[in-house]
Amino acid sequence: MMKELRTAIRAIIVFTIMLGLIYPLAVTVFAQIFFKSQANGSLIVNQDGKIAGSVLIGQSFSSPEYFHPRSSFAGTGYDAIQSSGSCLGPTNKKLVEAVAENLSKVLKENPGVKAKDVPVDAVTASASGLDPHISPEYAELQIPRVAKARSMDVSEVRALVDKYTDGRQIGFLGEPRVNVLLLNLELDRIKKVSNRR
Amino acid sequence: MAGSMWFLLFIYLFTLLVLSIPLGLFMAKVFNREKTFLDFLLVPVENFCYRIFKIDARAEMRWTQYAFALLVFNLVGLVLLYLLQRIQQFLPFNPRHFGAVAPDLAFNTAVSFVTNTNWQAYSGESTMSYLVQMAGLAVQNFLSAATGIAVAIALVRGIVRKETKTIGNFWFDLTRSVLWILLPLSLLIAPLYIWQGVPQNIHAYTDVNTLEGAKQVIAQGPVASQEVIKELGTNGGGFFNANSSHPFENPTPLTNFIQILTIFLISAALCITFGKMSGDKRHGIVLLVSMILLFVTGFFFAYKFEKAGNPQFAALMQRGTVENMEGKEVRFGVLNSSLFAVVTTCTSCGAVNSMHDSFTPLGGLVPLFNIELGEVIFGGVGSGLYGILLYAILSVFIAGLMVGRTPEYLGKKIQSFEVKMVMLGVLISPACMLVLAAIGVVTAGGMAGISNPGPHGLTQVLYAFSSGAGNNGSAFAGLSANTLFYNILMGVDMLIGRFAMLIPVLAVAGSLAEKKKVPMSIGTFPTTGFLFVVLLIGVLLIVGALTFFPAISLGPILDHLQMLKGILY
Incomplete structure (x- = not known):
């Protein structure tokens, strides 16, 4: 009886040191040497040398001169220490109301767009609340607004959208997508909007 | 669109088979002590472990000794993981200075990780220090998976051996599962994740000024090393x-593709191992074919309903159908x-890349039903193989009853003791799921957690207790589960689901x-052909459907009908 208990205690100590300390710390050392940027969260530094965010983590955008991301339930929106989806069920009134509200917001912000042309990612919340991407259709729909707010050519903005659009990985994995933060950073780099804080 | 679905499915299953056969x-070889190419490196480490454990790894155990060693080891793991959470504020690698985890939550989490469930009533980035994640949770990700593999191998030995009282050595099976299988595969895959952008550091969280001038704090940590074993070991704790x-x-x-691949990998490989050892x-291929058929069917069903989406959205957006992108x-x-979603619930993984709570009712029914079938479609690491073997034994028993002969499986007579143990293994978990879910929906403590009213709320509670006893760990995550009621009841649910299955399995192993x-004679029911595949799937679906149909009709099916009629809550 007691013999098995002693064996178990010795075993858990050995495995905790091996799998809980040596293994993760060895992987950390490897990562810091060979993939330093990714290992530290794929952070982006802006022109002023400050950290502007992570390539992989979405940010809130609401002013017209920026492309807008999806609706987020992470904290009060894109809170990267409170990742979460809405978890609203299909027959929950709150879900249908949220979708209706998102839809009317998209229609109001982008004059001339019809409800039947709005892609579904524009009106629904992501799973993580930190989704860095929107669909190319949702980006396309926002191009005229952003171009107008920045006094840029529509074609110029569209070229930037294309630049930050990724297709399916290896040709068949995942869905085409646009990285909102990278796109907005590039817009700022090209043309600082004067009335920004 | 359909084209890319077929292509994805084909590539997925093809890659899975190509990798799982050699594995x-x-x-x-690893469990038969035959030579492998890793021996030169690992045998010294293995012997070092046994020296510290002070055991003779060649000493054979009876099933009772095997079960006892396993239970003691799991209990010690449970206590250590509980303590680590309770004293994390005094330990290093805690850059956010998280305080002690509350006792009920620490109990729930410790049970959850030791039983390979990884139900999470907490939110990792705001509760657990890096040390608890690495040295507590991730260690149990390895060890609970290794425990599952050990039991599966013990059962295979029981089936294959004859006229002996022993089924192997628990410490040997455990150590070899870690050293030869889980750790090397983790080390192989972790660099791929890091390359694709999964962080691996022990820094403090990063403060960011967003483009619009707001503050954002980005959580960091040793994510990749834990992420790998989370899928490989079908743990699922994020x-x-x-x-x-x-x-x-x-x-x-x-990374998503690698994750779904590694969730099935070891479970698929264990079918091959079973075939080889027997x-x-x-015998292994028959199990694998049954699993693939059930998996593909479930996937079509779920995909179809998610694609068809919610008619409320379609009405608002003025078109025929809108696919369901919520969550x-x-x-x-x-x-x-x-x-x-289908892969993670066919197995006992429970990792999620989308929010099951926001699935359409029938799209979300597939994950729920997969769990309720006992996660035998590939299933958890080890638990999938021993689960489907219980159903295989049950199937030959039923076939035997139909033709009036003593049933046999791989030349072993299936008699009353085995059938009793199989029935315990097959029925205790479902009973636990249904009884506890019933308690959940008639008590104030249970009802308080529901976030989606109406039939969907019943599904939330049913899903939680199914996920617990099934040791899955995924959730209809709107449910507020970090309460005394759910922490304790889910803890009990997970313990029963794990050990009320493990022990009968080992008993069957010992008896066989x-x-x-x-x-073999002319009267032996063949367990290697397509007829057996049909029988096995039939038994599985009948047991699952009979047990859960009433609850499912009041939950997801009613929810579906109301969604179509536009009845909202």
Whole structure:
């Protein structure tokens, strides 16, 4: 009886040191040497040398001169220490109301767009609340607004959208997508909007 | 669109088979003490471990000794993990200075990780220090998976051996599972994740000024090393609250593909191992074919309903149908989210890359039903194989009843003791799921957690207790589960689901090992052909459907009908 208990205690100590300390710390050392940027969260530094965010983590955008991301339930929106989806069920009134509200917001912000042309990612919340991407259709729909707010050519903005659009990985994995933060950073780099804080 | 679905499914299953066949043959060698190419490196480490454990790894154990060693080891793991959470404020690697985890939550989490469930009533990035994640949770990710593999191998030995009282040595099976299988595969895959963007550091969280001038704090940590074993060991406990939908856990469609691949990998390989160890590979292939058929069917069903979406959205957006993107990430879309949801619940993994709570009612029924079938479609690491073997024994028993002969499986007579143990293993978990869910929906403590009213609320509670007893760990995550009621009841649910299955399995192993092998005769029901595949699937679906149909009709099916009629809550 007691013999098995002693064996178990010795075993858990050995495995905790091996799998809980040596293994993760060895992987950390490897990562810091060979993939330093990714290992530290794929952070982006802006022109002023400050950290502007992570390539992989979405940010809130609401002013017209920026492309807008999806609706987020992470904290009060894109809170990267409170990742979460809405978890609203299909027959929950709150879900249908949220979708209706998102839809009317998209229609109001982008004059001339019809409800039947709005892609579904524009009106629904992501799973993580930190989704860095929107669909190319949702980006396309926002191009005229952003171009107008920045006094840029529509074609110029569209070229930037294309630049930050990724297709399916290896040709068949995942869905085409646009990285909102990278796109907005590039817009700022090209043309600082004067009335920004 | 349909084209890309077929292509994805084909590539997925093809890659899975190409990888699992050599892995399965390799595992057979590992547990039979045959030579492998890793021996020169690992045998010294293995012997070092045994020296510290002070055991003779060649000493054979009876099933009772095996079960006792396993239970004691799991209990010690449970106590250590509980303590680590309770004193994390005094320990290093805690850059956010998180305080002690509350006792009920620490109990729930410790049970959850030791039983390979990884139900998470907490949110990782705001509760657990890096030390608890690495040295507590991730260690149990390895050890609970290794425990599952050990039991599966013990059962295979019981079936294969004859006229002996012993089924192997628990410490040997455990140590070899870790050293030869889980750790090397983790080390192999972790660099791929890091390359694709999964963080691996022990820094403090990063403060960011967003482009619009707001503050954002970005959670960091040793994510990759934990992420790998989370899928490989079919654990499913995320480093972050949003699990594999979080861009740091699952940044690209490629990492997503590797994740669904590694969730099935060891379970598929174990079928091959079983075939190899039993001396007739067709026995393993029969199980694998049954699993693939059930998996593909479930996937079509889930994908179809997620694609068809919610008619409320379609009405608002003035078109015929709108696919259901609520609670899904753009990079995965509906296709890869549906696939992940089915894979993670066929197994006991429970990682999620989309929010099952926001699935359409019938799209969400597939994950629920997969769990309720006992996660035998590939199933958890080890638990999938021993689960489906219980059903295989039950199937030959039923076939035997129909033709009036003593049933046999691989030359072993299936008699009253085995059938009793199989029935315990097959029925205790479902009973636990249904009884506890019933308690959940008639008590104030249970009802308080429901976030989606109406039939969907019943599904939330049913899903939680199914996920617990099934040791899955995924959730209809709107449920507020970090309450005394759910922490304690879910803890009990998970313990029963794990050990009320493990112990009967080992008992069957012990009893079968003692039996003589009877030669095949003309009257033996063949367990290697397509007829057996049909029988096995039939038994599985009938048991599952009979047990759960009433609850499912009041939950997801009613929810579906109301969604179509536009009845909202």
